[in-house]
Amino acid sequence: MATTMKHETPTSMAPAIAAATPAHALRPVVDYELLFDCVHCGLCLEACPTYVITRAEVDSPRGRIYLMKSLADGSLTLDADAVRHLDLCLECRGCETACPSGVHYGKLIEQSRVYVERNYRRGLAERLRNRVINAIFPYPARMRVLLAPVRLAERAGLRPLMRRLAPSAMRDWLDLIPPLTPRKPAPHSPGDAATVAADAPSAVVHHGCVAQVLTDAENWNTERALAAVGYRVAHLARTQCCGALDLHNGNLERAREFARANVREFEQSGADAIVSAASGCAAVFAGYGELLKDDRELAAAAARVAGRVSDLSSLMVARGHRFTHEFRATVTYHDSCHLAHGLGVRDAPRAILRAIPGVNLIEMAESDLCCGSAGSYNLTEPAMARALVGRKAGNIAATGADYVVLGNPGCELQIAAELRRRGARTRVIHLADFLALAAGANPSRTDGTAPAV
Numbered sequence: 176m177a178t179t180m181k182h183e184t185p186t187s188m189a190p191a192i193a194a195a196t197p198a199h200a201l202r203p204v205v206d207y208e209l210l211f212d213c214v215h216c217g218l219c220l221e222a223c224p225t226y227v228i229t230r231a232e233v234d235s236p237r238g239r240i241y242l243m244k245s246l247a248d249g250s251l252t253l254d255a256d257a258v259r260h261l262d263l264c265l266e267c268r269g270c271e272t273a274c275p276s277g278v279h280y281g282k283l284i285e286q287s288r289v290y291v292e293r294n295y296r297r298g299l300a301e302r303l304r305n306r307v308i309n310a311i312f313p314y315p316a317r318m319r320v321l322l323a324p325v326r327l328a329e330r331a332g333l334r335p336l337m338r339r340l341a342p343s344a345m346r347d348w349l350d351l352i353p354p355l356t357p358r359k360p361a362p363h364s365p366g367d368a369a370t371v372a373a374d375a376p377s378a379v380v381h382h383g384c385v386a387q388v389l390t391d392a393e394n395w396n397t398e399r400a401l402a403a404v405g406y407r408v409a410h411l412a413r414t415q416c417c418g419a420l421d422l423h424n425g426n427l428e429r430a431r432e433f434a435r436a437n438v439r440e441f442e443q444s445g446a447d448a449i450v451s452a453a454s455g456c457a458a459v460f461a462g463y464g465e466l467l468k469d470d471r472e473l474a475a476a477a478a479r480v481a482g483r484v485s486d487l488s489s490l491m492v493a494r495g496h497r498f499t500h501e502f503r504a505t506v507t508y509h510d511s512c513h514l515a516h517g518l519g520v521r522d523a524p525r526a527i528l529r530a531i532p533g534v535n536l537i538e539m540a541e542s543d544l545c546c547g548s549a550g551s552y553n554l555t556e557p558a559m560a561r562a563l564v565g566r567k568a569g570n571i572a573a574t575g576a577d578y579v580v581l582g583n584p585g586c587e588l589q590i591a592a593e594l595r596r597r598g599a600r601t602r603v604i605h606l607a608d609f610l611a612l613a614a615g616a617n618p619s620r621t622d623g624t625a626p627a628v
């Protein structure tokens with residue numbers, strides 16, 4: 176299987192099948208019957224970012240499903256080529272939205288990655304890179320230590336020099352790190368609580384792991400926006416990684432450990448709505464019922480948690496919030512994959528933006544095509560990630576918008592890095608921060624000052 180197999184149909188892929196390896200077949204790991212939901216219609220192809228870039232059948236959802244089936248049947252060897260095509264998938268789930276047959280692609284690719292990690296030995300460099308990512312990213316304290324030299328360089332005004340001296344592979348990583356200006360975490364503003372009725376519905380915002388280090392203002396602004404529309408904001412005693420990184424990397428056991436810890440915390444919070452400023456995390460929470468369905472202690476609680484997951488824009492629309500402040504700006508909206516394809520939320524953020532007096536919303540082309548961020552994908556697959564974010568930046572530029580608003584910090588960092596590289600004037604901003612800005616507050620403040628959304 177090679178990327179040279181452009182435009183081949185699944186049938187014509189058959190001659191490329193290598194020697195059978197039934198002993199290592201994918202079949203015990205994957206929900207085999209789900210593979211047959213795909214009727215090979217190809218309607219998902221143009222919705223697939225990797226197919227759009229490579230035009231190779233094997234880098235399309237249909238091609239990958241055929242590949243999974245061949246692995247499941249034991250008629251295809253799990254070699255470097257097969258792993259390459261599975262690795263290149265962003266797990267954006269754009270194909271699920273496009274598929275008329277209801278193929279559960281996200282589930283299939285997650286299961287396939289578990290199989291790959293158990294049965295395929297990667298090269299040393301890849302193993303080391305993955306270990307570093309897995310050992311650091313889910314843990315905010317470790318992330319802060321890792322970022323300390325960047326923070327020091329920034330304080331000394333040496334970040335541009337640091338970037339220039341860094342090896343090119345490192346430069347892409349450095350570009351993704353936003354300005355690390357000191358931020359003061361603060362309790363919720365008493366002013367917010369005073370406006371909320373005691374019997375109002377409650378919501379809790381999960382602050383994430385990477386997000387609480389790099390983009391914590393979005394968490395606080397999400398809480399304030401919820402309080403401003405009448406939610407009682409509860410807080411978690413402890414925040415664990417949602418498990419997305421492990422799910423995407425085939426590390427099912429640690430994903431379940433994180434899920435169990437989060438389910439306990441969410442249950443303890445008693446919140447009616449579970450929210451994350453990172454739609455990638457929210458989509459994982461929504462999948463906890465499935466992830467822990469065989470957990471004797473927590474299966475029922477996990478299903479309850481999954482059923483309470485929502486997002487800021489949907490909750491605001493449900494409360495019928497009216498905006499009073501005018502904010503004159505031309506805005507475009509980027510659909511973060513897991514908000515649009517994972518949670519099916521597309522209209523609510525747009526409705527919120529249109530409801531702000533003075534905001535002119537212009538749709539960009541391919542608004543729901545992945546920007547290439549996809550968790551740690553932009554670190555592990557930089558070439559595809561750069562191709563995709565370049566395409567996204569072109570679509571943003573064509574709108575002439577002042578702001579591109581979105582609902583996921585990963586997309587924000589990815590798109591902001593590309594716009595900085597291009598010297599573009601458009602500013603990338605999370606919806607929660609945009610609401611704070613539109614209300615006249617400094618969106619990066621985390622000192623307890625509540626914007627009157």
Ligand code: SF4
Nearest residue numbers: 223264265267268270
């Ligand atoms: S999840 Fe995204 S990248 Fe993967 S096959 Fe589906 S559309 Fe393509």
Ligand code: SF4
Nearest residue numbers: 213214216217219274
């Ligand atoms: S749209 Fe669905 S059924 Fe059609 S090829 Fe894609 S995954 Fe298969």
